Each structure stands twice: as C-alpha cells, then as structure tokens.
Amino acid sequence: MAVIKISFCSECLSRMVDVTAIIPLETPLMPGMKPEDIKPAPDKFKTLYLLHGYSGNQDDWITFSNIRSIAEEHKLAVIMPSGENSFYTDSDILGNKYGTYIAKELIEFTRKMFPLSNKREDTFIGGLSMGGFGALRLGALYDDTFSKIISLSGAFVTENLQNDNNFYSYMIGNNNYFEQVFGNLNNLQNSENNPIFCVKKAKNMPEVYMACGCNDFLIKENKSVKKQLENENVKLYYTETDGIHDWNFWNSQIPLAIKWLLSKNN
Numbered sequence: 001m002a003v004i005k006i007s008f009c010s011e012c013l014s015r016m017v018d019v020t021a022i023i024p025l026e027t028p029l030m031p032g033m034k035p036e037d038i039k040p041a042p043d044k045f046k047t048l049y050l051l052h053g054y055s056g057n058q059d060d061w062i063t064f065s066n067i068r069s070i071a072e073e074h075k076l077a078v079i080m081p082s083g084e085n086s087f088y089t090d091s092d093i094l095g096n097k098y099g100t101y102i103a104k105e106l107i108e109f110t111r112k113m114f115p116l117s118n119k120r121e122d123t124f125i126g127g128l129s130m131g132g133f134g135a136l137r138l139g140a141l142y143d144d145t146f147s148k149i150i151s152l153s154g155a156f157v158t159e160n161l162q163n164d165n166n167f168y169s170y171m172i173g174n175n176n177y178f179e180q181v182f183g184n185l186n187n188l189q190n191s192e193n194n195p196i197f198c199v200k201k202a203k204n205m206p207e208v209y210m211a212c213g214c215n216d217f218l219i220k221e222n223k224s225v226k227k228q229l230e231n232e233n234v235k236l237y238y239t240e241t242d243g244i245h246d247w248n249f250w251n252s253q254i255p256l257a258i259k260w261l262l263s264k265n266n
Helices: 060-064 067-074 098-113 130-141 175-182 185-190 195-201 219-231 247-262
Strands: 002-010 015-023 046-051 076-081 123-128 148-152 207-213 236-241
Touching: 002 098, 015 060, 015 067, 015 098, 046 098, 046 130, 046 247, 060 067, 060 076, 060 247, 067 076, 067 247, 076 098, 098 123, 098 130, 123 130, 123 247, 130 148, 130 195, 130 207, 148 247, 175 185, 195 219, 207 219, 207 247, 219 236, 236 247
Parallel strands: 046 076, 046 123, 123 148, 148 207, 207 236
Antiparallel strands: 002 015, 015 076
16 A cells, blocks of 8 residues: 655646545455455546545545555555635636646646556546535536546525625635636636536536535535436436534545445445
C-alpha cells in the first residue's frame, strides 16, 4: 500500500498543485496472515478520483475516513486533488480552471505516473458536499472519461441561487463569492456550471450513486436533483438514512458506495 504526496505544476491553474494518491501496489504480511491471503495487485488499477468538500483539501479523506483500508481491500487506486473552494468549476473571473484540471489534466498526469487503467469502465469520480456537486457535474460533462459517479451530501447550491443569491450566505458564501465561482447567476441554470445542464448534455451519462442524511441541511437540494436525474432516465441508486452533514455519515456511506462502484450489476 503506497500513499504518495505529489506536487506538480498545473497548466490549468498556472501554479504548483498538491495531490494525495493511494496506490495499493502491495499488502504488508501481518502476523497471522498467510501469503495466499493477500490479494495480488492488478497490472492496471481501477481508479476513483475523490473530491473533498468546501473548506477542505487533498488530505481530508485520508485524515477523516477509512479510505486507505477500503482502497487496499478492493485494490482500487484513489486520487485526491485539492479543489480549494472552487466547486470544481472553470472560473472566467478568477482564471482558475479547476474543472478542466480535475477531469483532464490530472487524469492525464496520473495515468502517466501510475499504472492506472485508461478504460472508461475503470475510471470513476466521487466526492462529498462541494465534491459531490463537482463529481456529478464533471462526471456528466466528461461522460467519455467516467463510467460511474458517487455524490455524498451533494452541495447542489445551484438549485437555489437563481431565486435567492444570498440563500447560502450564512453557511458558504455571499453573492460575490458565487459570482466568482459560477459567473453570472442569471445564466447559471443554462450553463455548464449547472450539473443538471451537464446531465442533459451528456451522450453517455454515467451511473450515479447518491446519498444524503435525512437531517442534512442540503436534503431538499438532493431530493430535487434526484427527481431531475430520474426525469432524465439516469441510472441512479439513491439512499437517505439518518445523519447530518458530517464525517459520521460520509464514513458510513463510502464503503457502500465503493462496493456499488465495483459491482458489475448495479
């Protein structure tokens, strides 16, 4: 099991960026284990690009979850970039192309660096909160790259911003922040910064796993997105369970989501 910290110069962001990668190349032989108990590593790894939430960074999943042991169990490579507070969009105002960076540049770079499969059916994207938003948007927009999407407690703020630009001001940011991230909010619903617009545009929409806690402050937004995905005939697994917007809920869901991810018959 290799946990690797990477810094490289991103052309999309015009600066050095940090990435954390889990590559389960080997499993240490622990006391009581037999060599035949160890699952061999594949020649090319299936890969999950896993996104953090608002105010987080590339180490959130390593720090707060059991993603390392889950990746080792399933021999799944996990690539965790930093998206700052960008909602993983390309901002014309700030000149930051986080969407292109994640869905194109990072994938090309990591496939050169590690033994990752370049097959669509082996390439996935997921995330929590802001990362759940980004995963659905980028998974749909780059439907030729990703075959499956995980969205946990997705921060689908685009569901309310057009009606009330300051709806999330006490939790996330004010109108100026969202204008920087999404551009003109009056045009948001019909732009590539709206995940549902990207879903409608997709020619080969990936399958989607959505989960949200019943007491999450974003439950209404997730219910709305669920309904819209169903209206678009997206192949969807959706679940609501007890929980709020926190790591207790995400830690309960990520093992189930990855099991779904690797299942051949969802």
